[in-house]
Amino acid sequence: MAALRRDDNRVIIHFDYDCFYASVLEAENPALKSLPLAVQQKQIIVTCNYEARRRGLRKLQLIKEAKQICPDVVIILGEDLTKFRDVSKSLYCFLKSFLWTQKAERLGFDEVFLDVTEMIDYNMSLLNRHDLAHSFFCLDKRDPAIGFQFDATSYCGLTYPETIGSPLPRNTAVDGQHNLVQRLILGSHLAHYMRSRLDNEHGYTATVGISTSKLLAKLVGNVNKPNNQTTLVPPYSNSEGMSNVNRFIDDHEIGKIPGIGFKSARKIRTYILHREATFEPYTERNVDDQVKVREVRLTPTMGPPKLLDILGGHGASRDIGFQIWNLLNGVDNSEVLEARIVPTQISIEDSYKGLEQFEDVKKQLNLLAASLIKRVRTDLLDEQDHDTKGNDTPRWTALPRTLRLSTRRRSPKNADGSRDYSYANGRTSRSGPVPKFMFSLAESAEAVAEKLVDDSLVSMFRKLHPDKSFGELSLINVAVTNMVETAGDDKQSSGRDIGKMFKQQGSSIASAVVETNRLDDQVYQDSTSRNAANVTVTTQIDNTEWEESDEEDVPSAQLCDVCGSHIPVFAFGAHALYHAVPD
The missing domain is CATH 3.30.1490.100 (DNA polymerase, Y-family, little finger domain)
Structure with missing residues (x-):
């Protein structure tokens, strides 16, 4: 059964601050940047910087184990979230200030979705179609002088899959065939400009993904970490050959897809493998137990009805099969929620x-x-x-x-x-x-x-x-x-x-x-990009609206x-x- 039609008229940018908790502490004390640094809550490491990760530390390790692996690790208690919350709020307001709408949504402390569609639409109309290489991105409709120059014939930053040369010839008209390419090119340059300002003015780096939905933008940003950006490039439709969306999604383990919770992923693995997966929860240590999206999507008879059979039951949404089927096909038309002025x-x-x-x-x-x-x-x-x-x-x-x-x-x-x-x-x-x-x-x-x-x-x-x-x-x-x-x-x-x-x-x-x-004992499990302290218990088995509020910051x-x-x-x-x- 076919998936819902994907809305590719939007441009969504996903920001994920690099090692956020550690970065906040490093901003207070720059000497920590060159040291293996871990942030402790209770008896576990909730996050650590890349120097610590290089030495073998990882999230959710016990403090005792971390000290054995890296005796010189610097461990700082992170029980008081005030400083992290305040920095997160400040960075969020900074990123939101670039937008012409209020469509800026926080996910925990360290992630932000931005719907920049209106800005892209406006700047598409300003392009000199006979000289795209010398373009100007306008950041303020009231003042056309505020903005930056850029080359609209090529993406800024990395892409998936990797592009060789310019996706658009110079001095060419922007026709319908190149419309999505051109819009994503503009989105990539805007993302780079915002990343640069974030680093230069606030001292924080971020990993960024650019695509047409929250799902794709979040996932593609994970391809090149840290301090990088990645754009998922067309073709997005199978009518133009093999869709890059399917190529990209297919290579993910199903547990890595936001919106597919731990319990649902386990049930799908059991169906595909014809046995219970034995690898440790929240890890991928046993490669033999991994199930890629491709295996699920291409399984005979697989579709919304079969997924409903697998995942349905007490507490499950009646349309869970259709929801998961769409995620497996890279379809996520959920809106970037407008910024709340006050918390609920x-x-x-x-x-x-x-x-x-x-x-x-x-x-x-x-x-x-x-x-x-x-x-x-x-x-x-x-x-x-x-x-x-x-x-x-x-x-x-x-x-x-x-x-x-x-x-x-x-x-x-x-x-x-x-x-x-x-x-x-x-x-x-x-x-x-x-x-x-x-x-x-x-x-x-x-x-x-x-x-x-x-x-x-x-x-x-x-x-x-x-x-x-x-x-x-x-x-x-x-x-x-x-x-x-x-x-x-x-x-x-x-x-x-x-x-x-x-x-x-x-x-x-x-x-x-x-x-x-x-x-319920179900806890929504996101990919490793989420800091542990921002995960909250939910009574839903799988929430297709997979964004999370940070109302309850400490689990x-x-x-x-x-x-x-x-x-x-x-x-x-x-x-x-x-x-x-x-x-």
């Missing part, structure tokens, strides 16, 4: 070996609440605003209405002393109105946090756990949600009057509500009963196998 929620959490005493819980609530207040001030305050007298008066760009406290109990011990996954117990939450004093800037974050704990969070906790003996808690999460933008032009904005925002809050939040969320952790380490849930399967392998 701000959330802080931490995991524990087991909290049993209320005094310890209250101490952790104070720490989490202080971090939450700092995040709220960082993300929702506009420091650039001025009052009518010209004085600097930071204003709130949005105000959350709802305060939420969530906890999760640690699983009790089984008869053999083991414990079930604690996240299988689910989280229990209590919500209530945000107190007005949270938005006071006259006091420190710690002072506001202490009041928040005493006035709100302790009461919520007592209602969640009325018994003094509440067992062992493995996780506490504090969040603010239900954002209302302020001082905006649209009808939904509430203006700068905080009192007005709270006026009708009683009707919107009648009473605190207890809710229990059961988390939930699972306590290992063997070594006592806290391991992020997405890595726990691999960690368990680590202990199972003989020394």
Whole structure:
């Protein structure tokens, strides 16, 4: 069965900052650039620079193992994500500033999708079709002098497949046959210009992919790492011979295709191999167990119905077969989401070996609440605003209405002393109105946090756990949600009057509500380009809308009963196998 028709009228650029966590630390201390550097969260390495990788280190290694492989590795604790979050936000705003639309979408801390179609369309109309070699890319429609010169007859940077010579002859007209080629050429030069500015003005390098969809742009960018860019060049259609899209996608292991989760990839491998794959989760160590897209796509009877048979079941989307079939054919027409001015929620959490005493819980609530207040001030305050007298008066760009406290109990011990996954117990939450004093800037974050704990969070906790003996808690999460933008032009904005925002809050939040969320054990697995700290647990088995929000920046952790380490849930399967392998 044929796939959906691909929309090749767009130009999408995907930015992936190189070794982002390590790069942020290197920017603070340039001396680290020449040293093997690893960033630690809990007991694992969440990322490391290329010098460390050259010496054999990799993501998700235990710290103990990393030190054995590279004794002189410099390990820096990365539990506090504030500096990484702030740099990510700054770089995102910088890249977004080039666009004429708001179609700039973040994926975690270190990836950004940009839909530059409007800019390409406009500059296509400006090309001198009789002298493409001396072209000018206009960056501002209001000022035609702002831009850069470029050669519109050839791609800038690397291509897949590699092109020899110019894809367009000089001094030629741009006809329909060359339209897609020409548009991608313009996209490649724009991407190079933005990469150069990012490096020169902010000191960060990025690996970039250019194509007509998010799927293809992300994948093709991975071909040449680091600090490079790659354009997936036409033909994109089989009518012009072998499509470069199929050639490119076919050579990927199915687990590397965004949108095909770990469970789905495992089921497809089992069907193709007629047996269970035995390689370690999240790795490709056993080549015999790899299944390439080509093998799946060209299997007799393979198509949406067969994929539905393989992947369907409880919790699966009814059109999952059609969704996966399109991904296998390089079809992804999902839009680059418009930039959100404010986040949908701000959330802080931490995991524990087991909290049993209320005094310890209250101490952790104070720490989490202080971090939450700092995040709220960082993300929702506009420091650039001025009052009518010209004085600097930071204003709130949005105000959350709802305060939420969530906890999760640690699983009790089984008869053999083991414990079930604690996240299988689910989280229990209590919500209530945000107190007005949270938005006071006259006091420190710690002072506001202490009041928040005493006035709100302790009461919520007592209602969640009325018994003094509440067992062992493995996780506490504090969040603010239900954002209302302020001082905006649209009808939904509430203006700068905080009192007005709270006026009708009683009707919107009648009473605190207890809710229990059961988390599926499926964790969306992206390719190795994603930093571990940006992966979030999802209740969906496979999300064809494969972009992820960074609302929950720190993943939930699972306590290992063997070594006592806290391991992020997405890595726990691999960690368990680590202990199972003989020394």
